[in-house]
Amino acid sequence: MKFVLVDPTQQPTGLAVTLAARPAELRGLRLGLMENTKANAAALLEEVEAFLRDELEPAIVNRYSVPGTLPASDEVLDQIAAECDLVIEAIGD
Amino acid sequence: MAVDEARDEPPVDLDPLLQAIEHCYEQGWTDGLPVVPPTPELVERFLSATDRDPDEILANISQFRRVATVRQIAVCAAMAGCRPEYLPVVLAAFEAVIDEGWPEAGAWQSTTGGGPLLIVNGPVRTELGFNSRGNVFGPGFRANATVGRTMRLVIIDVFGVSPHELDQSTQGNPGKYSLCIAENEEESPWEPLHVELGGSSDESAVSALHTRGIDFIDNRQTADAHHILNDIGDSIARTGTILRAEKRIAVIIGPEHAQLLATQGMTKRDVKEYLVENAVRRLGDLRRTGKDGVRPTPSNAPVSTGSMHGWAQPSGSAEDDPGWDRRVGVLRSPDDVLVVVAGAPNAGVSAVAQPLGFPPRFPGHSVVRPKRRPPGEPA
Secondary structure, eight states: OOOOOOOOOOOOOTTOOOHHHHHHHTTTTEEEEEESSSSSSSHHHHHHHHHHHHHHSHHHHEEEEOOOSOOHHHHHHHHHHOOSSEEEOOOOO | HHHHHHHHHHOOOHHHHHHHEEEEEEHOOOOOOOOOOOOHHHHHHHHHHHOOTTTOEEEEEETTEEEEEHHEEEEEEHHOOGGGGGGHHHEEEEEEEETTTTTGGGGGGGGOOOOEEEEEETEEEEEEEOOSSSSTTTOHHHHHHHHHHHHHHHHIIIIOBBBTTTTTSSSOOOTTTTEEEEGGGGGOSSSOHHHHHHHHHHOOOEEEEEEEEEEEEOOOOOOOOOHHHHHHHHHHGGGGGGGGGGEEEEEEOOOOHHHHHHHHHHHHHHHHHHHHHHHHHHHHHHTTTTTTTOEEEESSOOOOOTTOOOOOOOOOTTTGGGGOEEEEEEEEOOGGEEEEEETTSSEEEEEEEEESOOOOSSSEEEHHHOOOTTTTTTO
């Protein structure tokens, strides 16, 4: 006797989650740095910015701070999408 | 089957079943306890207990790139050991969990290590055998144990949030196995939660709260309502639970305490208002734990990380400065306090459930949608 089991991890087919297209060139773009107000998130982003500055040569760096215990509002997300081409997020804890 | 009778019967080969149980372990489908192997026939029995389309999507969480359908939740309910007739309650429970707003905001992965607390209201409690009385937080009742467990199996299997991987709980808490209670509506002096939330008493519903832990309050010493609530308030304002200047709380009042409060003229609203005023902590106690400068409650907009909320003392205040005796409240308003009644009326014991942050809805909530009976079929 064999058992046939239903796989609880199997996802329905045909459902695609699309990611935003990656820019062809990362240099000279508008960079957003988004931290979630947790301790050390801002510090981490500072280090990341310093590390990547030469490689990315951002046209502008915009800094954002969003709540750590709530989703960012649609207004905030729309603002970030309008003002940035690349976003680096830090979720310190 | 008694042992003597079993000797006369040909032995049943349970090896395939035991292998199926082991297979579920090997695939990483379990919560550490054995699951009921989900055969297609068993899953179909569950799907027959609801009118809902098995392919109906109840949640689409893009950060996981995963969805949860009625069918997938039925599989997890079968694995958890539910009876098929529990499925409408399981679906309402999952909808309530999603409705609260935490799954999309990362609570399942958080170092804070919480999980869903489910509160069941309405006729389904007695129809399906949910426990609302003695040992309400503990084991022994299939409906409570398996409906609560289904939530964890959905999180692990459907959304792929497993410990040490996406689930980054520092320590977690025992309620993550299963945490499902029914409200003791019969021995509560107040209206039940689902009625308070706008439903009718003859409907069944499930409320959900992402919870980090349950703290008990044992107070048999006094018949003074304020003493009882001050004791509950102390657990609400416990420094270990204070991450920001304010919080929410769920109070699960035992029937004995509830009756005591009600006979001294307190409504549910009175209880909430009293707790807002009296769930306080001395600033000096916060200083001793390094928390006297806790950050303000976040609103849903960018905030300055440097702002404080009026708690901090000027730096350099002497240890014996009377300013450290100031007491600060941890609750913003009665709307941040949930009150339900559960447990046995056999001692003065109540509890608080410590939720996480300020999700969009408090609590998450969904009405149970039973399968419609054919016309003429008796209830």
